[in-house]
Amino acid sequence: MSAHSPTPSPVEGGAGVRLPWWSLALPMLAFVFLLLLIADPAQAQPAEETTAIGDLVAYIQLLLFR
Template sequence: MSAPTHPRTHPSAAGRAETRLPWWALLLPAVAFAALLLLILNPADAQAPAGDPTLAHLAERLKELVLG
């Protein structure tokens, strides 16, 4: 005995998943990424203690790579 089948009521949705995100779901990660990138690219504004210059050199190299 087979189970009865029901026709789909929305043929446009067949075969693909539809996902709708609110506008802030894309904006918030982009803003956070930009803020962190600006903090990394401008290490002179950071209030880090003077000590190991390795991180400063790394940040300077990243800045050179990103800005060209």
């Protein structure tokens, strides 16, 4: 009895693989949206209240630059 050789799947050759339009459009849209979020520094507001980390950094600066 001879061994049966498997038939190659159509994906292995690379031909005939088509992506739907949204598989490229959605990642591009998400990238542009995130880029616009970080590219607009005019929306940035300084923190109103002091935090423990801010106090620690100020104390370290005070010690270093006496």
